Amino acid sequence: MVDLLFRSLDHTHAAERAMKRSALPFDPIDLHQLKRSCGHCALSELCLPAGINQADLERLDTAVRDKRVLERGDHLYRQGDAFHSLYVVRSGSLKTVVESDEGDAQILGFHLPGELIGVDALANDHHLCAAEALERTSVCELPYTQLQQVMTEVPSLQRQLMRVVSREVVAEQRHLVMMGRQQAQERLAIFLRSLSERYGRLSRDTVTLTLTMSRYDIANYLGLVVETVSRLFTRMEAAGVLAVSRKTVSILKPDLLAAMCGTQDSGKKEPTRR
Amino acid sequence: MVDLLFRSLDHTHAAERAMKRSALPFDPIDLHQLKRSCGHCALSELCLPAGINQADLERLDTAVRDKRVLERGDHLYRQGDAFHSLYVVRSGSLKTVVESDEGDAQILGFHLPGELIGVDALANDHHLCAAEALERTSVCELPYTQLQQVMTEVPSLQRQLMRVVSREVVAEQRHLVMMGRQQAQERLAIFLRSLSERYGRLSRDTVTLTLTMSRYDIANYLGLVVETVSRLFTRMEAAGVLAVSRKTVSILKPDLLAAMCGTQDSGKKEPTRR
DNA sequence: TTTTTTGATTGATCTGGGTCAATGAAGCGA
DNA sequence: TCGCTTCATTGACCCAGATCAATCAAAAAA
Numbered sequence: 001m002v003d004l005l006f007r008s009l010d011h012t013h014a015a016e017r018a019m020k021r022s023a024l025p026f027d028p029i030d031l032h033q034l035k036r037s038c039g040h041c042a043l044s045e046l047c048l049p050a051g052i053n054q055a056d057l058e059r060l061d062t063a064v065r066d067k068r069v070l071e072r073g074d075h076l077y078r079q080g081d082a083f084h085s086l087y088v089v090r091s092g093s094l095k096t097v098v099e100s101d102e103g104d105a106q107i108l109g110f111h112l113p114g115e116l117i118g119v120d121a122l123a124n125d126h127h128l129c130a131a132e133a134l135e136r137t138s139v140c141e142l143p144y145t146q147l148q149q150v151m152t153e154v155p156s157l158q159r160q161l162m163r164v165v166s167r168e169v170v171a172e173q174r175h176l177v178m179m180g181r182q183q184a185q186e187r188l189a190i191f192l193r194s195l196s197e198r199y200g201r202l203s204r205d206t207v208t209l210t211l212t213m214s215r216y217d218i219a220n221y222l223g224l225v226v227e228t229v230s231r232l233f234t235r236m237e238a239a240g241v242l243a244v245s246r247k248t249v250s251i252l253k254p255d256l257l258a259a260m261c262g263t264q265d266s267g268k269k270e271p272t273r274r
Numbered sequence: 275m276v277d278l279l280f281r282s283l284d285h286t287h288a289a290e291r292a293m294k295r296s297a298l299p300f301d302p303i304d305l306h307q308l309k310r311s312c313g314h315c316a317l318s319e320l321c322l323p324a325g326i327n328q329a330d331l332e333r334l335d336t337a338v339r340d341k342r343v344l345e346r347g348d349h350l351y352r353q354g355d356a357f358h359s360l361y362v363v364r365s366g367s368l369k370t371v372v373e374s375d376e377g378d379a380q381i382l383g384f385h386l387p388g389e390l391i392g393v394d395a396l397a398n399d400h401h402l403c404a405a406e407a408l409e410r411t412s413v414c415e416l417p418y419t420q421l422q423q424v425m426t427e428v429p430s431l432q433r434q435l436m437r438v439v440s441r442e443v444v445a446e447q448r449h450l451v452m453m454g455r456q457q458a459q460e461r462l463a464i465f466l467r468s469l470s471e472r473y474g475r476l477s478r479d480t481v482t483l484t485l486t487m488s489r490y491d492i493a494n495y496l497g498l499v500v501e502t503v504s505r506l507f508t509r510m511e512a513a514g515v516l517a518v519s520r521k522t523v524s525i526l527k528p529d530l531l532a533a534m535c536g537t538q539d540s541g542k543k544e545p546t547r548r
Numbered sequence: 549t550t551t552t553t554t555g556a557t558t559g560a561t562c563t564g565g566g567t568c569a570a571t572g573a574a575g576c577g578a
Numbered sequence: 579t580c581g582c583t584t585c586a587t588t589g590a591c592c593c594a595g596a597t598c599a600a601t602c603a604a605a606a607a608a
Contacts, residue, residue: 098451102536106451120447122440128447152429159422165439166396172446173394173402177372177380179453180497184565215586223454225566230587246574246586262376458595489556499596504557520556520604 037061046114046201047088048142048160056154063146070094070133076117079130083121085141089113092137093212095221098129107221109171110134110213112198116164134212179223187222188232189260192242196251208250236260311335320388320475321362322416322434330428337420344368344407350391353404357395359415363387366411367486369495372403381495383445384408384487386472390438408486453497461496462506463534466516470525482524510534 038049039057049057067090070076076087079099089111096108096117108129111117121127122144151158174194178187192209200206211218219229233249236242241257243250251257312323313331323331341364344350350361353373363385370382370391382403385391395401396418425432448468452461466483474480485492493503507523510516515531517524525531 098447100451100455100536104455106454108447108450119440120443122436123444128444148429148433151432152426155422155426158425158432161436162396162439165436165443166393169394169439169443169446170397170402172443172450173372173382176382176446176450176453177374179450180380180494181374181378214584220454226586227567227588228565231565234587262374488554500556501558501597502595505595508557 038064041090043088043090043114048116048157048164050160052154052156052160056156059150059154060157063142063150065141065143067138067140069136069138072133072135074133074137076131076133076139077121077127079127081127083118083125083127083144085143086116086118086147087131087139087141089115089117090138090140093134094131094137094139095134095213095217096129096131105220107217109175110195110217110221113202116168119165119168134217184222184224184228185232185235186261187224188218188229188236189257191218191222192249192251193254193257193261196254206251207254208248211247211249312338315364317362317364317388322390322431322438324434326428326430326434330430333424333428334431337416337424339415339417341412341414343410343412346407346409348407348411350405350407350413351395351401353401355401357392357399357401357418359417360390360392360421361405361413361415363389363391364412364414367408368405368411368413369408369487369491370403370405379494381491383449384469384491384495387476390442393439393442408491458496458498458502459506459509460535461498462492462503462510463531465492465496466523466525467528467531467535470528480525481528482522485521485523 037057038044038047038060039054041047041049044050049060052060065085068076068087070092076094079097091113093113094111094117096111097105098108099105111131117131118127120129147161151161178190182190195209195211196206199209213221215229216226219226222229233242233244236257237244239256241251241253241260243252311331312318312321312334313328315321315323318324323334326334339359342350342361344366350368353371365387367387368385368391370385371379372382373379385405391405392401394403421435425435452464456464469483469485470480473483487495489500489503493500496503507516507518510531511518513530515525515527515534517526
């Protein structure tokens with residue numbers, strides 16, 4: 001809750017960091033990735049290239065700038081920054097956060113590989129939220145003017161972008177329903193299931209999740225308080241549904257977890273209306 | 275909380291209604307509007323045509339099907355319906371609602387003239403929420419395949435559509451922040467101010483608002499219960515901020531209302547974290 | 549017109565989850 | 579290694595807003 005002096009060009013800082021880093025020893029991920037194109041990307045089916053043919057893919061590659069790498073806590077962009085590019089997460093994870101004038105923040109989402117961020121900035125050419133890396137994270141940068149150009153030439157890309165943006169809208173809607181209708185325990189259950197499912201799409205382990213965000217982040221995202229989240233983890237572990245150890249959470253009883261997502265009326269008949 | 279039998283084609287019903295209606299006496303609005311094109315529409319600056327030149331506007335018109343008119347309570351589409359078109363509200367207002375398996379609903383938004391709805395359906399070709407008219411409402415239908423075609427020919431339209439979609443994302447984000455961080459009174463204050471501001475953009479009275487939605491709808495939208503909303507109206511009227519009479523709400527002290535939007539700490543120093 | 553239904557308001561009471569406070573347990577820089 | 583800071587957990591208490599219930603008014607049906 002301190003400095004929110006808008007820096008219009010975070011890019012410069014990132015560039016500096018990138019240069020420093022390349023002078024450092026072992027950083028094999030970076031080097032590999034720089035050579036890769038959308039056509040060879042493991043994420044292609046989740047990402048913009050989905051359903052686009054080979055020739056058009058090459059065209060798309062011209063609109064993708066070199067990947068950027070962020071360390072934990074680095075900002076991809078800050079609230080108020082001028083808009084230049086959309087970003088696709090390549091590896092790692094980020095959170096997007098809006099901060100109100102009063103100083104309190106709301107986390108809008110956690111973003112895993114293959115997911116697009118920055119769409120909110122299209123409305124008025126400024127980022128309305130900040131994007132911050134939760135761990136070492138690399139992203140593909142899509143400078144928007146170039147992307148637009150390619151889209152006019154490749155209609156299927158235009159269609160695909162709309163689809164991806166729509167996914168973003170849907171995710172926000174689900175978040176909204178959670179905030180409006182769900183009880184605390186349901187929220188956490190939904191969050192964990194959704195995370196597990198998204199891990200699954202990335203062909204990761206869907207049972208043992210490694211949370212890259214803090215309890216504070218989880219609580220904030222769920223519209224709760226950190227103490228409540230902590231208590232819920234404890235309770236769900238006691239119920240045998242989860243095994244919790246710090247950042248590592250294992251889903252021991254997926255069916256029970258799923259049951260906790262609905263309005264878990266363990267006695268009432270009619271669902272609460274509110 | 276009753277019938278959610280998905281009808282894949284609500285269009286047919288609307289068509290029937292339209293025919294019936296045209297046989298009825300006085301309905302001058304309809305007749306006028308049918309003649310109008312995007313180029314002459316009073317909403318053009320708020321809507322898709324914004325920033326598009328005359329020649330391209332004519333092209334856009336080819337992608338806009340005849341307007342549809344809905345009566346209060348009519349559905350523009352239902353949850354689960356197959357996706358065909360986006361819609362722009364022309365006059366009147368609608369609400370979009372998701373209903374969970376458990377039967378309880380969450381209102382995602384209220385939609386005024388110039389606003390686009392249906393974007394969430396692009397993700398998987400099915401509407402994930404229902405859109406229901408709150409009063410007699412007319413919309414412009416944009417069949418998506420045609421819209422796509424025109425967009426490939428008119429890049430500025432493509433850009434503009436992304437901008438409008440982005441506005442939708444931003445609105446959802448604001449809703450989310452409200453649900454996550456704001457107290458009950460702040461939520462209502464924010465809601466009223468936002469409504470007033472949107473009325474202003476439509477050059478309507480920003481002081482005396484005519485609410486087209488019920489208290490239940492407002493409460494649901496705000497993640498509250500109808501009793502709470504009712505009490506808040508009473509309290510804000512007692513405080514001299516509002517004059518409330520059924521569906522008509524006048525903002526007597528806009529500055530006070532604005533002050534109620536922030537975390538109104540009438541004593542505390544640090545803003546609550548949560 | 550009267551009856552019925554639906555929407556809105558108000559009061560009394562209860563509770564889920566927030567607030568406050570204390571204690572551990574990592575991680576980290578020096 | 580030792581403080582120091584940050585993150586996480588747990589307990590005791592409290593309150594904003596939900597629930598329950600009753601009344602009233604408007605609108606729709608009869």
